[in-house]
Amino acid sequence: MNAMVSVDRVRFLVNRFRERLWVRPLTVCLLSIGAAFVAKLFDSTALGAYVPAITSDSIEALLSIMAASMLVIATFSVASMVSAYAAASNTATPRSFSLVVADDASQNALSAFVGAFIFSVVALTAAKNDYFETAGLFILFALTVLVFAVVILTFVRWVDGIARLGRLGSTMDKVEKAAGNALIRRRDAPTMNARVARARPEGATVFATTIGYVQYVDIAALQTWAEAVEARVVVAALPGTFVTPDRPLAYVCDADRDGRADRSGQVADAFQVGDARRFEDDPRFGLVVLSEIAGRALSPAVNDPGTAIDVVGRLVRLFHQWCEPAAARDADSPMYERVEVPRLSVREMFDDAFTAIARDGAGQVEVSVRLQKALRSLASIGDASVRDAARHHRALALARAGSALDQPEDLAAVRDAAGDNAK
Template identity: 60%
Template sequence: MLGNIYEDRVKFLLSRFRERLWVKPLAVCLLSIVAVFFAKFADDTKLIDIVPSITSEAIETLLSIMASSMLVIATLSVASMVSAYASASRTATPRSFALVISDDASQNALSTFVGAFIFSIVALTAVKNNYFQNAGIFILFVLTVIVFAAVLFMFVRWVDRIARLGRITSTIDKVESASAKAFSIRKMAPTLCGVSVKSGKKGKAIYARTIGYVQHINIEAINTWAANAELRVVVAALPGTFTAPDKPIAYLYSEEGEAEEDNVDCVIESFQIGGDRIFDNDPRFGLIVLSEIASRALSPAVNDPGTAIDVIGTLLRLFSQWNEPVDSNKVKDNCYKNVEVPEILIEDMFDDAFTPIARDGAGLVEVSIRLQKALGSLASLKDSNGHESHSTQMKESAEYYSRLALKRSKLAMDIEEDFLAVEKAAKFNSAD
């Protein structure tokens, strides 16, 4: 049982390697070393009598140029990336740092530059020591030309990307992309492949041994343990929930009565808890990060309402995606019958997304009007069956937060005409 938990945890940790800046460069460095010694095998084949002769001096010159230039370019790329990361944390929010650092184009560029440097150093050392014969020299020359072409292509692509990396619009796009992915995953498994919470029973409370955020839950391991113990587990802490000594992460109960199981280590170990929230399994985190970006843009020090308006449009797209119908054949819920998992509440998502913007932008007429229009659009969304969603949670939440934002604007705005414009935009709300 614990073996399955540790295997799942290893897979989870490996998936987090994408955010580590050293992983790709290390892999490319190892590959470049293998490529150099791969050329040696050509000396033991018939290619030695076929390929044209290339002087070692010619390839030494090319490798020397590459070795000296790649180190400079790699250093320059690191400095540029660090500057972009600092800019992203300063202009957007520190919570977006993980997404910026995981930018594939920047990591691929750094990996290519460092790998080309290692390749040229190892190849140059081998050539100067007469390690290769005629065929090996030719293959090494071909590899050098390929590496040189890859460096040129990657450098041009990297210059275009680094000009955008760390910019506020690029950061918003990255957060939107990560949030949309998390939304899509959760829509396919609203209860994380468990079953919906059916009963009001809570039973025996289980507490985590670590203080932090729930990052991942191994529902399969919990279900297997619960089935063997003839118990039911109710998950109380979804990914993104902050765990504390007084906050249960799950409850145990039996169909016959109170649960008597004492050894709950399997359940506790199935909760991966860390110091930070992550985007993968936590759709609400993306909404929080976007609202933080908007709040910073609305601060007096920044005074950038255009960014807040851009974020409101992004939130509208994400909630529209959340409301889209899902193919019932692709839904993965009800796989694990012994684990009950609550679904994410739409009102909590609205609170994460719109409360900070409504609070910090209450006195700005352009932000308040755009917020009211976005909430009006969400209130008018059709449900999965194509009908107007007059009584859905989406409509109710949109109307509630529209009224709340209107109250904030009334208190914050000094000019009556500004408030009347906001009030006009909020006319969709049936309560007004």
């Protein structure tokens, strides 16, 4: 089962580490400690005869300034990041928190500031104890100047980034990008490089052992197990599914009964179950989060229809990406021929994206009009499933607007946006 480690599995683990704030600063700290001692290696070379002599006092002065300032800046950056995280949860939705935490610019800035502080403390301690000779002092001086330059450039870039971090527009951009990446990945591999699942699978049922959301399914591990017992595995719970001990994760078909009984527990281990949904393997989650942002904007306490209209436009872009031609693949020879995976339901994707907006924005003519125009555009796409789902939601949104709008002129504007053939 563990013999094959797929690229998707590595990607999933790397993304989990990216969400940990301590990983990148710790890595930079270790590199900083190593860099402070690299200078000593040059003392054993003839470099000292060719480089100018640098006094230890000048280097100590620079390192002292860096040590005194970097810890303050690092503390300030952490406080700013925490404020941005709180703003993202309050203005957008708490489900966007993981994307804001994984922001590369903020993590790089914090890592640079903490790393510079550690470098200056270690190098200053070594210099005050006459650890370096002529060549070592010169290399240490060059490294100090380099660290200063990196810190200044990082700070300038970070000031621009922290001004946007946690703001509603920036958070929406991150959610749209995450949703788009997940949609493109699933569009190019609708069944995760496995076979298409049968409508009614038959076989031994594998149930979940924990309660939570399926975050990732290791198809490569399922393939390895299925080959070992000469079975077929039909996945019943895609990433994003909420599972309980009575909810099937998969069905095992055609396996030897003894081998299946002894090793079927390994099938459940291929399903990563956690407390929250993740963006990268769950395309529907990004649609849900965007819909939540629009729903909060349409609440009476916020009353921001412009944000809801912006979300509708983003959803249209995402579904247009979904309908773009996928990478050419041979459907008859999938990579994992012993695993079957169901396709995503386009109707359910539209439910995630547009139901809440149509419900909460039914009483606001500008939102209803924009929603009808968006669904009318999606209904013109050649993809039959998207076209049918768009027409269905056009009719639902029009019915909700008819019940919520009091002015005949407003309702007429919505009907005109829907078109004469809305059904």
